[in-house]
């Protein structure tokens with residue numbers, strides 16, 4: 424049993440291409456049920472989950488597209504890029520945005536961020552158990568007013584990750600990584 428878990432952990436990949444297979448409500452509920460069991464100092468349960476349907480995904484993609492289009496001088500090319508990115512997001516099987524409720528205490532805020540990222544990892548691993556894959560996305564877009572509005576996240580919450588979720592169409596090979604031994608110091 425433990426070996427199977429280790430193999431599964433090593434087999435996780437960021438999935439960038441999905442099939443048209445539907446991610447069901449039951450799948451999403453199963454993933455979030457596991458997310459909320461992540462380790463959490465003081466059991467603050469700081470995580471919140473936003474399951475984005477096609478309209479919200481389109482709006483989120485439009486916000487992302489608008490940011491990328493700013494770099495283009497040609498107005499028609501900028502509009503085409505915005506539309507393309509919005510439509511690509513709408514066409515994803517599913518997106519889940521994960522936010523953290525921001526505590527006033529900086530120490531708790533840091534712990535809560537760490538716990539919420541563990542919840543994100545749980546979603547990624549639960550997805551694999553359901554035959555699904557995920558791609559975790561972050562960046563300045565998470566604090567963009569239009570993106571926050573697309574997700575519907577209220578004041579006092581910070582989006583910390585957005586996961587694209589779906590059945591993998593392509594599972595990429597593992598990326599080259601440094602060996603665990605080269606990163607480990609055994610302190611006597």
Ligand SMILES: Cc1cc2nc3c(=O)[nH]c(=O)nc-3n(C[C@H](O)[C@H](O)[C@H](O)COP(=O)(O)O)c2cc1C
Pocket residue numbers: 435436437438558559560561562584598
């Ligand atoms: C916190 C976090 C943020 C990430 N943000 C992005 C992102 O914004 N864009 C992206 O393409 N990949 C993002 N990734 C995915 C990484 O690029 C990916 O994990 C890395 O390339 C290793 O590939 P693997 O997950 O298939 O092993 C993120 C991963 C994590 C853990």
